[in-house]
Amino acid sequence: MIVVQDWRRFPPRVRGPAGWLPATVAVVALVMAAPASASDKVYTVANYPVEASAENAVAAKERALAEGQQAAFGSLLKRLIPVTAFARAKQLASVRGADLVEGVRVRSERNSSTDYIASYDFTFQSKAVRDLLRREGIPFTDEQAPAVTIVPVWRAAATPPRDEAGWTKAWKGLDLDNSLTPVKVQQLRKEVRPDTIDAIAAGDGSAMRALAGEYRSEYVLLALAELDPAAGRLNVTLAGRDAVGAFALMRPYRVDAADPGYARELAAVVALRTLEGRWKAIKARGGATAAAGDTDLLISVEFRGMSEWQDISRKLGATQGVEELEVAGLSARGARVTLRYADGAEQLAQQLARQGLNLRNAGGNWVLSLQ
Numbered sequence: 001m002i003v004v005q006d007w008r009r010f011p012p013r014v015r016g017p018a019g020w021l022p023a024t025v026a027v028v029a030l031v032m033a034a035p036a037s038a039s040d041k042v043y044t045v046a047n048y049p050v051e052a053s054a055e056n057a058v059a060a061k062e063r064a065l066a067e068g069q070q071a072a073f074g075s076l077l078k079r080l081i082p083v084t085a086f087a088r089a090k091q092l093a094s095v096r097g098a099d100l101v102e103g104v105r106v107r108s109e110r111n112s113s114t115d116y117i118a119s120y121d122f123t124f125q126s127k128a129v130r131d132l133l134r135r136e137g138i139p140f141t142d143e144q145a146p147a148v149t150i151v152p153v154w155r156a157a158a159t160p161p162r163d164e165a166g167w168t169k170a171w172k173g174l175d176l177d178n179s180l181t182p183v184k185v186q187q188l189r190k191e192v193r194p195d196t197i198d199a200i201a202a203g204d205g206s207a208m209r210a211l212a213g214e215y216r217s218e219y220v221l222l223a224l225a226e227l228d229p230a231a232g233r234l235n236v237t238l239a240g241r242d243a244v245g246a247f248a249l250m251r252p253y254r255v256d257a258a259d260p261g262y263a264r265e266l267a268a269v270v271a272l273r274t275l276e277g278r279w280k281a282i283k284a285r286g287g288a289t290a291a292a293g294d295t296d297l298l299i300s301v302e303f304r305g306m307s308e309w310q311d312i313s314r315k316l317g318a319t320q321g322v323e324e325l326e327v328a329g330l331s332a333r334g335a336r337v338t339l340r341y342a343d344g345a346e347q348l349a350q351q352l353a354r355q356g357l358n359l360r361n362a363g364g365n366w367v368l369s370l371q
Helices: 057-080 083-092 126-135 161-172 194-201 205-215 261-285 306-317 344-353
Strands: 044-053 101-111 115-124 148-155 183-185 220-228 233-241 246-254 296-302 322-330 334-341 357-362 365-370
Touching: 044 057, 057 083, 057 101, 057 115, 057 126, 057 322, 083 322, 115 126, 148 161, 148 205, 161 183, 161 220, 161 261, 194 205, 194 220, 194 233, 194 246, 205 220, 205 233, 220 261, 233 261, 246 261, 261 296, 261 334, 306 322, 306 334, 306 357, 306 365, 334 344, 344 357
Parallel strands: 148 183, 148 220, 296 365
Antiparallel strands: 044 115, 101 115, 220 233, 233 246, 296 334, 322 334, 357 365
16 A cells, blocks of 8 residues: 655655655755755755565665665655756656765665665765756755754544654654754643644734744744544644744645544645745745645555556656655555645546556545556
């Protein structure tokens, strides 16, 4: 099963930071006051999961590393390039990510006689990547914004402690340090009262300033997740101030009763994507802001083997109109992905059907497989 999501670990689920190139393996307005400069940190794609099978363990590892480098390079491009230029990045499809890798670090690994599963940090050559993008005329941003403090808050009637902890864990599972908009996750302080939280979520400027005062930082955001079991929704509000300016944004997410964690994970990835999008927009267009729309999709992908996964991922990645395609997790029989499709899931299903793919709504959750 593949699920779309958003910028991670395994077991039990293999995850990866935001970004995608079709591959067999998966290896989420005010100008800031402080000056920014190009940061080589953003050229590291950290804790990226890789997985491959081959005739023996050595061959499986070599395959996973090779394909992982290519997929991580796609993740890096998604990080640097504004969404408005994603289509132009397709001209880089023939570029070998391995030729631009500067260093590789193993986080964890395990293998059998034919399978290899690991997590890597891939660091790419910053100058070489910059030169490539400039030569191809593709706009990009590699300036890191000032770090923002994220305060995850979970609200639900009689919620199990693991659900509240899961919301914080969803944030900590992202590649926060190397993001264009680095994030520090902190707990809610007892001094922040419930009525203050409500005011911040409503966009109250004075309440936002009070929150910033509590954390002694100019840039603080509340990530409020409110579970609505009756509607089967998780309503997430991101409110406060980042390096672009003050804002408040609320989005609902479908909750799968069998695995409510999916909604939390997607919400965290989309939120980080929103921060990066806002930052890239103001750097690229001098003041415009970008936010995640209502066409972000969380999709579970089902397949019977890695060859089927390769076929599905290739077709999905080549589908016209599919943007911000990201692998969130990969196992032997399933994966998760997030993507954006302007015309919505129903229209995407019709387009994919012409390619031999079946995208269906199963109990409020989108599932993709071969026909």
